[in-house]
Amino acid sequence: MEVEYLQAELTADERESRPPIVLALGYFDGVHEGHQKVIRTAIAEAEKRDVEAAVLTFHPHPRTVLSKDYEGTDYPELTPLPVKESRIRELGVHRLIVVTFDKTLSSLSPQQFVDGYILPLHVVHAVAGFDFSYGQYGKGNMETLPSHAHGKFATTAVTKWEREGEKVSSTRIRQHIESGELEQASYLLKRPHTVYGVVVEGDKRGREMGFPTANIALDDTYVLPPIGVFCAYVQIDGTDYPAVCSFGYRPTFHDRQPEPLIEAHLLSFHETIYGKRVQMKWLTMLRPEIKFDSTDALVTQMETDKRAAYRYFEIIPGL
Incomplete structure (x- = not known):
């Protein structure tokens, strides 16, 4: 798996040389079952098209940048970036793209984010969880992504993954760990x-x-x-x-x-x-x-x- 770090939008020359990809979008902290469902869906779509399967994630965690509670410190994670990279590599992805999350990125409108960070990657199909959001204040979502794509790539929204009638999420797992409910966290x-x-x-x-x-x-x-x-x-x-x-x-x-x-x-x-x-x-x-x-x-x-x-x-x- 190739790991690529993007600190800014790609230049015109960089855009020209990129192969077509199917892209899974998300933060993927924990790389739990729900995340794996998104990534495996992207891999399946890539195999249909005979193109690379890629994952786009962000670093550092948005709360490190946007929350006053974490100024000068890192937001605690289930899988910090090196561990996340390892977990994603195990799933058989061709490429991991790590976008630097900073205040400039957080201020982009949904359309600006798609224009600057999705379209230049030569994306032919984008896959994300049903609750994925993007752009300033999270105004972009899986319902708006097709319109922001302007017909240049297809999209798939993966439905939520549940255990015992409740969504499997990084937040739920984090709460179990912080409460000492380690068996429940392991289960999820x-x-x-x-x-x-x-x-x-x-x-x-x-x-x-x-x-x-x-x-x-x-x-x-x-x-x-x-x-x-x-x-x-x-x-x-x-x-x-x-x-x-x-x-x-x-x-x-x-x-x-x-x-x-x-x-x-x-x-x-x-x-x-x-x-x-x-x-x-x-x-x-x-x-x-x-x-x-x-x-x-x-x-x-x-x-x-x-x-x-x-x-x-x-x-x-x-x-």
């Missing part, structure tokens, strides 16, 4: 919510208490569950290892840390992995974070958490 994603990061050195306090942990510094700004203790898989060199994961501020030792830490105690892996890039797959929440009166009380609770994790993973200790 068809996989555990996964974050990527590097194992870094910590203060080794866990090792001193008999619970060595891998401190994971995330690569990007992800949607994360609430502060607490979890069962998770930590993938190292392609292998998933069961773990008890603490995500929090360690209130027993600190009044407040500036940022919550992710610390994973692996149940069946005991090698030193500083500097390793790992994946962490959130599976289920065991409990919220608690401040204990003593280290001994914390260790007792950690033993309880570990036993709960053994039950969850159906591991017999010592085997």
